[in-house]
Amino acid sequence: MNRYDVLVTGGGIAGVSVGYELASDRSVCLLEMEATLAFHTTGRSAAAFLESYGGPIIRQLTVSSRSFFESPPEGFDGPLMTSRPLLWLGPVGADGDIRALEAEVKPLVPSVRLVDPDEALEINPILRREYLELGLLEPGAMELDVSALHQGYVRGLRQRGGAINTSSGVVGLSSVDGMWRAVTRNGDEYEAPVVVNASGAWGDEVAALAGVAPVGLHPLRRTLFMVGAPDGMHVADLPLTGDVGGTFYVKPEGGAQYLCSPADETPSPPCDAKVDELDVAQAIDRIRAATILEARHVRSSWAGLRTFTADRSPIACYEPGSDGFFWLVGQGGYGIQTAPALARVAAALVRHDDLPRDVADRGLEAGHMHRDRLGDKTEPTSH
Numbered sequence: 001m002n003r004y005d006v007l008v009t010g011g012g013i014a015g016v017s018v019g020y021e022l023a024s025d026r027s028v029c030l031l032e033m034e035a036t037l038a039f040h041t042t043g044r045s046a047a048a049f050l051e052s053y054g055g056p057i058i059r060q061l062t063v064s065s066r067s068f069f070e071s072p073p074e075g076f077d078g079p080l081m082t083s084r085p086l087l088w089l090g091p092v093g094a095d096g097d098i099r100a101l102e103a104e105v106k107p108l109v110p111s112v113r114l115v116d117p118d119e120a121l122e123i124n125p126i127l128r129r130e131y132l133e134l135g136l137l138e139p140g141a142m143e144l145d146v147s148a149l150h151q152g153y154v155r156g157l158r159q160r161g162g163a164i165n166t167s168s169g170v171v172g173l174s175s176v177d178g179m180w181r182a183v184t185r186n187g188d189e190y191e192a193p194v195v196v197n198a199s200g201a202w203g204d205e206v207a208a209l210a211g212v213a214p215v216g217l218h219p220l221r222r223t224l225f226m227v228g229a230p231d232g233m234h235v236a237d238l239p240l241t242g243d244v245g246g247t248f249y250v251k252p253e254g255g256a257q258y259l260c261s262p263a264d265e266t267p268s269p270p271c272d273a274k275v276d277e278l279d280v281a282q283a284i285d286r287i288r289a290a291t292i293l294e295a296r297h298v299r300s301s302w303a304g305l306r307t308f309t310a311d312r313s314p315i316a317c318y319e320p321g322s323d324g325f326f327w328l329v330g331q332g333g334y335g336i337q338t339a340p341a342l343a344r345v346a347a348a349l350v351r352h353d354d355l356p357r358d359v360a361d362r363g364l365e366a367g368h369m370h371r372d373r374l375g376d377k378t379e380p381t382s383h
C-alpha cells in the first residue's frame, strides 16, 4: 500500500499546481490516467492572460496570479509571460456592452480604456473599419508559456518529494475510518486522508467513484486553428483581438501565423475532444467579416474542453459531510491564468488555513469558492 498525506487526481495545470503548493509540508502523490501529463485541456489552451476576462472571482484570481507569472519562484524557466495586449471589439450596436465591461473591470484593472474605431485600427490594422463601433484596450494583457508553467510545477512537486504517476487512472475511491483508498486501472492502491479532485472535465465522474454528489460540471468544447497572416504585414506585436459578444477571437502566433477561434461552446461528455469542421467554417466567416485575414488555408486545428460550473466560477472546497474529499474544478476558460493564485487558495483551504492575504485583500472569501454558493443552479449561464 502506498500511503501519503494527499492524493491528487489529474495532472493538468490544476493538479500539478495544487500538488506543488501542498508538497511544501505534506507528502503528495498525483495520479494521472493518461500516459502523459497535460494531455487534455491544459495542453490545448490559447495561452492568454486577460485580467478583464471572466466574472469577479476569476478576475480576483487572475490579478492575484500576475506576480507569480512576473517573478516565478526558483525552478521555473522564465519568462512565463510576454506582452500581448488585448483589444475587445464592440461591433456596430454593441458599444453598450463595451462600456459595461469597462465599468465592471476598471476597479481591478485600472489600465483598461475605451478606444474609438480610428484608434482601434491604428492599434490593430487587420480590422475592418465598418465592423467596429467601440473598442476596449487592455494594455497589460499577456501571453503565457503554458508548458514552462506546467513543467515548473512538475519539477517543483518532484523536488519537494512528491510522486507523479501517469497511466494511473483512478477507477475506485472509498473511505474507511477517515482514510481514502484509491484504486487505479492497473490495480495499484493508494491511501491518504485527503483526496484532491483536480480531474477537469471528469470531476463529477471522479466524485461519483467516491459516492459524492456531482457539482454539475459542464464540459464545453472550444476550437482553435492556425491560418497564415496577411502577406507582407508585420503582425508579431499586434494584440489579441476578440468580439465582446464572444463570437470569435484571433491572436498572432510568431510573425507569420494567426491563432483563431469561433469562441464556440458546444456541450460534450468528458473525452479527447475533436474538431468539428463546421465550427472552423463558421469562425472563418466571422473573422472575414471583422478583419482582413483571408484564412484560405487552415494549417492545423484542435479542440479542448473548457469545463464550467453553473455560475462559471471554479470550486475549491471540501465536500460537506465527506471527510477529506476536496474539489478543485470548474476552471472553465481561465484555468491557466488563474492557476498560481487558485493553487495557493486551494492549498490554504485543504490545510484549513485562512486565504492568502493578497487574494483576500482583493475581496475573495472562502465561501466564494464553496459548492454551496451554487444552491440548486445546475445549468451554466451564457458568457
Ligand SMILES: Cc1cc2nc3c(=O)[nH]c(=O)nc-3n(C[C@H](O)[C@H](O)[C@H](O)COP(=O)(O)OP(=O)(O)OC[C@H]3O[C@@H](n4cnc5c(N)ncnc54)[C@H](O)[C@@H]3O)c2cc1C
Binding pocket: 009, 010, 011, 012, 013, 014, 015, 031, 032, 033, 034, 037, 038, 039, 040, 041, 042, 043, 044, 045, 046, 047, 048, 049, 168, 169, 170, 171, 198, 199, 200, 201, 202, 206, 222, 223, 224, 303, 304, 305, 306, 307, 329, 331, 332, 333, 334, 335, 336, 337, 338
Ligand atoms: C481552446 C481552449 C483555449 C483556452 N484558452 C485559455 C487561455 O487562453 N487562458 C487560460 O487561462 N485558460 C484557457 N483555457 C482553459 C484552460 O486550458 C483550462 O481551464 C485548464 O487547462 C484546466 O486545467 P485542469 O487541470 O482542470 O484540466 P485538464 O488539463 O483537463 O486536466 C485534468 C486531468 O485529469 C485527468 N483525469 C481525469 N479523470 C481521471 C481519473 N479518474 N484518474 C486520474 N486522472 C484523471 C485527465 O486525464 C486530465 O489530464 C482554454 C481552454 C481551451 C480548451
